[in-house]
Amino acid sequence: MTLTADPGTDVPSTIPAAMRAAVLFGPGDLRVVDKPVPRPGPGEVLVKVAMCGTCGSDVRRVQQGPPSQQLDRQLTLGHEWTGTVVELGPTVDELAVGERVAIHAHHGCGRCENCLLGMYTACLNFGDSAKGHRATGITADGGFAEYTVHHASALYKLDESLTWEDAVLAMTAGTGLYGLEAAGGYVAGQSVAVIGPGPIGLMVAQACRALGADPVILIGTRAARLDLGRRLGLDTAVNARDEDPVAAVRRLTGGQGADLVIESSGAANTPQQCVEMVKRGGRILFLAYYKGPVTFDLSLAVSEDVTLFTSRGEGARSVKRALALMKQGSLRGRDLVTHHFPLEQIAEGFRVVRDREGDPMKVVFVP
Amino acid sequence: MTLTADPGTDVPSTIPAAMRAAVLFGPGDLRVVDKPVPRPGPGEVLVKVAMCGTCGSDVRRVQQGPPSQQLDRQLTLGHEWTGTVVELGPTVDELAVGERVAIHAHHGCGRCENCLLGMYTACLNFGDSAKGHRATGITADGGFAEYTVHHASALYKLDESLTWEDAVLAMTAGTGLYGLEAAGGYVAGQSVAVIGPGPIGLMVAQACRALGADPVILIGTRAARLDLGRRLGLDTAVNARDEDPVAAVRRLTGGQGADLVIESSGAANTPQQCVEMVKRGGRILFLAYYKGPVTFDLSLAVSEDVTLFTSRGEGARSVKRALALMKQGSLRGRDLVTHHFPLEQIAEGFRVVRDREGDPMKVVFVP
Amino acid sequence: MTLTADPGTDVPSTIPAAMRAAVLFGPGDLRVVDKPVPRPGPGEVLVKVAMCGTCGSDVRRVQQGPPSQQLDRQLTLGHEWTGTVVELGPTVDELAVGERVAIHAHHGCGRCENCLLGMYTACLNFGDSAKGHRATGITADGGFAEYTVHHASALYKLDESLTWEDAVLAMTAGTGLYGLEAAGGYVAGQSVAVIGPGPIGLMVAQACRALGADPVILIGTRAARLDLGRRLGLDTAVNARDEDPVAAVRRLTGGQGADLVIESSGAANTPQQCVEMVKRGGRILFLAYYKGPVTFDLSLAVSEDVTLFTSRGEGARSVKRALALMKQGSLRGRDLVTHHFPLEQIAEGFRVVRDREGDPMKVVFVP
Amino acid sequence: MTLTADPGTDVPSTIPAAMRAAVLFGPGDLRVVDKPVPRPGPGEVLVKVAMCGTCGSDVRRVQQGPPSQQLDRQLTLGHEWTGTVVELGPTVDELAVGERVAIHAHHGCGRCENCLLGMYTACLNFGDSAKGHRATGITADGGFAEYTVHHASALYKLDESLTWEDAVLAMTAGTGLYGLEAAGGYVAGQSVAVIGPGPIGLMVAQACRALGADPVILIGTRAARLDLGRRLGLDTAVNARDEDPVAAVRRLTGGQGADLVIESSGAANTPQQCVEMVKRGGRILFLAYYKGPVTFDLSLAVSEDVTLFTSRGEGARSVKRALALMKQGSLRGRDLVTHHFPLEQIAEGFRVVRDREGDPMKVVFVP
Numbered sequence A, B, C, D: 001m002t003l004t005a006d007p008g009t010d011v012p013s014t015i016p017a018a019m020r021a022a023v024l025f026g027p028g029d030l031r032v033v034d035k036p037v038p039r040p041g042p043g044e045v046l047v048k049v050a051m052c053g054t055c056g057s058d059v060r061r062v063q064q065g066p067p068s069q070q071l072d073r074q075l076t077l078g079h080e081w082t083g084t085v086v087e088l089g090p091t092v093d094e095l096a097v098g099e100r101v102a103i104h105a106h107h108g109c110g111r112c113e114n115c116l117l118g119m120y121t122a123c124l125n126f127g128d129s130a131k132g133h134r135a136t137g138i139t140a141d142g143g144f145a146e147y148t149v150h151h152a153s154a155l156y157k158l159d160e161s162l163t164w165e166d167a168v169l170a171m172t173a174g175t176g177l178y179g180l181e182a183a184g185g186y187v188a189g190q191s192v193a194v195i196g197p198g199p200i201g202l203m204v205a206q207a208c209r210a211l212g213a214d215p216v217i218l219i220g221t222r223a224a225r226l227d228l229g230r231r232l233g234l235d236t237a238v239n240a241r242d243e244d245p246v247a248a249v250r251r252l253t254g255g256q257g258a259d260l261v262i263e264s265s266g267a268a269n270t271p272q273q274c275v276e277m278v279k280r281g282g283r284i285l286f287l288a289y290y291k292g293p294v295t296f297d298l299s300l301a302v303s304e305d306v307t308l309f310t311s312r313g314e315g316a317r318s319v320k321r322a323l324a325l326m327k328q329g330s331l332r333g334r335d336l337v338t339h340h341f342p343l344e345q346i347a348e349g350f351r352v353v354r355d356r357e358g359d360p361m362k363v364v365f366v367p
Helices: A057-062 A164-182 A197-212 A223-231 A245-252 A270-277 A298-303 A318-327 A341-356 B055-063 B163-181 B200-211 B223-231 B243-254 B270-277 B298-303 B318-327 B343-355 C056-064 C163-180 C198-208 C223-231 C246-254 C272-276 C300-305 C319-325 C343-355 D056-064 D165-181 D197-212 D224-233 D245-252 D268-278 D297-304 D318-327 D342-354
Strands: A018-026 A029-036 A045-053 A080-088 A099-101 A149-153 A155-157 A190-195 A216-220 A236-239 A259-263 A278-286 A293-294 A307-310 A336-343 A364-367 B017-028 B029-036 B044-053 B080-088 B100-103 B147-151 B155-157 B193-194 B215-218 B236-239 B257-261 B279-286 B294-296 B307-310 B339-343 B362-366 C020-026 C029-036 C044-053 C081-089 C102-104 C145-152 C155-157 C192-195 C215-219 C235-238 C258-263 C280-285 C294-296 C307-310 C339-344 C362-366 D018-025 D031-037 D044-053 D080-088 D101-102 D147-151 D155-157 D193-194 D214-220 D236-239 D258-263 D278-286 D295-296 D307-310 D337-342 D362-366
Touching: A018 A341, A018 C246, A018 D245, A029 A341, A029 D297, A045 A099, A045 A164, A057 A270, A080 A149, A080 A164, A099 A318, A155 A318, A155 D278, A164 A197, A164 A278, A164 A307, A164 A336, A164 A364, A190 A197, A190 A245, A190 A270, A197 A216, A197 A259, A197 A318, A216 A223, A216 C343, A223 A236, A223 C145, A245 A270, A245 B343, A259 D258, A270 A298, A270 B155, A298 B279, A298 B307, A307 B298, A318 D318, A336 A341, A341 A364, A341 C339, A364 B147, B017 B155, B017 B343, B029 B163, B029 B343, B029 D295, B044 B100, B044 B163, B044 B294, B044 D044, B055 B343, B055 C339, B055 D295, B080 B147, B080 B163, B080 D295, B100 B163, B100 B318, B100 C223, B155 B318, B163 B193, B163 B200, B163 B318, B163 B339, B163 B362, B193 B200, B193 B243, B193 D307, B200 B215, B200 B223, B200 B257, B200 D214, B200 D224, B215 B223, B223 B236, B223 D362, B236 B243, B243 B270, B257 B270, B270 B294, B270 B298, B298 D165, B318 D278, B339 B343, B343 C235, B343 D224, C020 C343, C029 C343, C044 C102, C056 C343, C056 D044, C081 C145, C081 C163, C081 D155, C102 C163, C102 C258, C145 C163, C155 C319, C163 C280, C163 C307, C163 C362, C192 C198, C192 C272, C198 C215, C198 C223, C198 C319, C215 C223, C215 C246, C246 C272, C258 C272, C258 D268, C272 C280, C272 C294, C280 D297, C300 D307, C307 D297, C343 C362, D018 D342, D031 D155, D031 D342, D044 D165, D056 D342, D080 D165, D101 D165, D101 D318, D155 D318, D165 D197, D165 D278, D165 D307, D165 D337, D193 D245, D197 D214, D197 D258, D197 D318, D214 D224, D214 D245, D236 D245, D245 D268, D258 D268, D268 D278, D268 D295, D268 D297, D337 D342, D342 D362
Parallel strands: A190 A216, A190 A259, A216 A236, A259 A278, A278 A307, A336 A364, B193 B215, B193 B257, B215 B236, B257 B279, B279 B307, B339 B362, C192 C215, C192 C258, C215 C235, C258 C280, C280 C307, C339 C362, D193 D214, D193 D258, D214 D236, D258 D278, D278 D307, D337 D362
Antiparallel strands: A018 A029, A045 A080, A045 A149, A045 A364, A080 A099, A099 A155, A293 B294, A307 B307, B017 B029, B044 B080, B044 B147, B044 B362, B080 B100, B100 B155, C020 C029, C044 C081, C044 C145, C044 C362, C081 C102, C102 C155, C294 D295, C307 D307, D018 D031, D044 D080, D044 D147, D044 D362, D080 D101, D101 D155
């Protein structure tokens, strides 16, 4: 492919005018349609999408229908995408046409107080595209499409040793790695318990092990997922159906509890387990959403001097950390991809995710 | 008084052999009895108690009776005490006889992992006096007595401008100031909401204002306590009986919510208020205990990138910070003392606390 | 004045087409000339300048002449300015026309790695206006003019209790307050020594005292400046001509040295003094520039576990912190302004600064 | 070996009354003599030494002779030792007789302000054994002996997969790992340059790579040492005799400089190189001592917002981190041991170190 790009002026000759994209028209109404190929504005880059992963939040988004402010413009979903740079918007020299890139989804406005302080995933102008915020596939058109535009500062050059599948999972890893940063980031020698061996949990558990945590205890209820964890090197696994996870963590940490407990399951009973299995003075990191309010013994957290961290996204350039760990082989992404679908079959792919058919871990779509 | 102390050898001639002390004999059975004056061991100091405050936890302790491990030795309660150094144990040169001192209650073992890392309030050998832990009035004999012993490293020389009442409240302030440290410590220019204008809340709210927070919003349900707050300079007060506190905080922070929300009321509905009134990317600090498990929308904390800190005690030398703020006049302690009792009337004093007779804020006992 | 602003379209009728501005034409050649009034672009604001202070770096800038990349466009200097909003560029709703504002000078590009991580004063695209960086008066036209444009996110609404002089010094304070943040930010109860009672030193020393540091030791060589410090409440002053400052700090800190040493003098012998007067395990903060390389015993810093922080500007929204401390009266700016000049007399004013005529502390110009 | 230990009462029957130990009698006068086997006090443990490494500071210590306060008691040197627990002092239950242990050398007093805050390597009672401080082989008898005593909290159980040589180097790694903690600790994805491929440099460079840094640039002047680095996986090596190291780091980091520069060579010209090769907003970590004062452009650090960290020892339980990384195979210690000597040949061993005979990396002694 010999793409030529004349930044900000003419469309490169190889870029078509129209493309296929999966657009959310209403609750449950996700359709692949023709749409114009977008053009990159100042600071932006046009990427030819190679692959886009499916997040649990995408399934909820489809069920709920498009957010009201986007009703008029029919959002293209998909925030776990990767691809090749095909055109640079004005002022962009951070990347070159032809480079493969991974992304972070949450591009902040760069001008609210949170963005100025380095917290772009907590941008106070969330959804305000006029001010520069752009959460791809969430508040702006995303990656379930042949082409998409994103801000240059949200793109990361992909090492040649990494696959598209790795790039998709680097994005997934970013949320956990940002959470680790909030929680201190220096886990070497510390004990970590991870509840929930889904994509978020398996990526952050691997990252903790890569960063020297010892032990890393993986807790789940589905044997197949714990087995995948074992194949990824997470060999201290606890099936909560077989053993009380609090007792197990105490047993595996000499009675003291884990220095860091990471909750990525979203099960309503886990916050209580977290405060019971964490070490005095320890930390809990929540990477999940719950179906409703949760109930737990907050007083225990207070009396044990425990801090509760959260992470909603891949802040602080954490995708760069993920890619570095992947490049050195200590964090594996591609092993989590269980299903590939062509983009045209997105409805079928989402059904598989929703029905958990074939125990899907990460389902990706190829335009 | 011209005390002479010959450290670690003979008892100074002015120190009697016996003293009066309030001992917990069983649930609800707190009695002032005769007890031998203790002797300071290596690293320890004997203090003639001038005053000892009452904490909500003391009331619970009396109701529950002594903890099982101390059943045999009849604990002297009281962890908010102050007084004058009268004897130095072996190796102590950090202080001198005759100096007035404030304290922190939680002296760690100095050898567990948490103590080595500077987290002495989360000592893993809590209650293990053989290993050096000593939480005065909690796991070791405390300050509802004429004399008591504490470790030299838990004592702070009291500036001559400060009263005994200030010293009692410096201890109270320590918990909040340690919590501030956990939550960043640098609140100048940030908006802070404090729920619960009890002693903990009023001290930490004052401290936030002293450290430059703007605004500091004090939220409570009792008018008299909010009035006391106003007299202490906390003039942005919200009575939650009159206005929804979440709406009030949003109104007073330009719609964004508070950078830092501090919960010191212990009311079951406040955790939900906290996650609703905190700014995106903000912090919540819990300084209270709840009657049972609490229920709130943890997902909201996750989606808003909010961190939940806790503090159970006056860690990281925070009493020193309190005393410095008191010395410069920006943190006032003595104004919170509403009731003085002689030690012999401790049962009556505790009744006043329990029955909230005369709206007691801080009740102190003088041996 | 009844300004009307129609953001981003027509020029408000009260804004003239041309203005007077102090432009640097070459080394030593600073002249007040006519220049077009600039227009605010997206995210930008046009401010009618009320006052602009002089920084030591301005004097160096005039002596050296304009930086090469700006040779063609004749830079308007001045980065310590304040004024009133007169026009909003497209998308700006953070401020309103008629509001008085203070500023931070270093607006980052918002897209380099450092900006994304919250370090906008260390922007990797420093000087690259096409990418959005704008250091007013340094790489972009500044405030020695009747009007100037700046990015909305670099402006802070000024409380009505504060004067233009306060606003100028809030900017000066910002560098020190950002340095404090780097060094921990929570100085209550800690001992601080500040070398160099110039504007930077006097502002940061006041801030440390406001934040509860005890003692705050001010070290200088000019009696008049130490006297000004005393009038600002910094009563622990050491004249380094009369007493060895290292010995003085040891004496005033019980022999241990200061928890935090702040160097804002730029004198070549002070780095050695810093490592000698800081406490074991303590911190040094450098806020000054030196005429050449400095020589000191770095091994002593290593063996004493000392960290050396720096601050080159008012990062992390530290001007907001300064304004909050000023509003509550614990940080005073206006007292530092010793000389007012009309803008037309800028050459004379700079001469006064350069020749130290009348011991100028902060010299300001009024357009 | 069937050791029996009756803690704190009788000497286990297998422990002899006397032992061989290398004692420093005067400048250059290090002799192996008979000495009583020490007994463990409260909180202490008696260890049968298996191996003790030589540090550059040991060589200086021998040349200078014993510190004055220890002149009367003839110090046993050696702070990089490892061995097997043979007797527990009173109150020790953290370890068991027969367990193999690694150590940290600096046991703090546990009662000064720095120790309370978790900074035991910066203990303010350094050398005061009455108050509990014990820097083994530095201020208290160390490990160039058959037996030695240390505090239980300074010992780490050694995984069975690790050798004595690993344990010696875990201690060496601790200084760098503590420095990393000071400098943030979360280096995944960051660029790191390490100057000085001696034991300290090679251990911290390996650790950075293990923690996900990319690239890790090793800079030295001796080809053999850079080759050892390559064999340890540090394949981005720069020989400063062949290429300007500043230019090399710029080249290898896309022109931006390294996020973190670690100086462990002690060469006088390296501080200047550090400030020139570090990224704007980056960090420098000094792990070395210099022969005299150093000269460098400190203003450059200020204008580039660079922080200078230091580490003098293995604080914050960093040896535990080292052991975890060793256990998972990403940090290799034993490969650095180039010379083994029996303890009786300590003079010869020290001569080899001093004369750099055979390019010794880490020289160990076996009692």
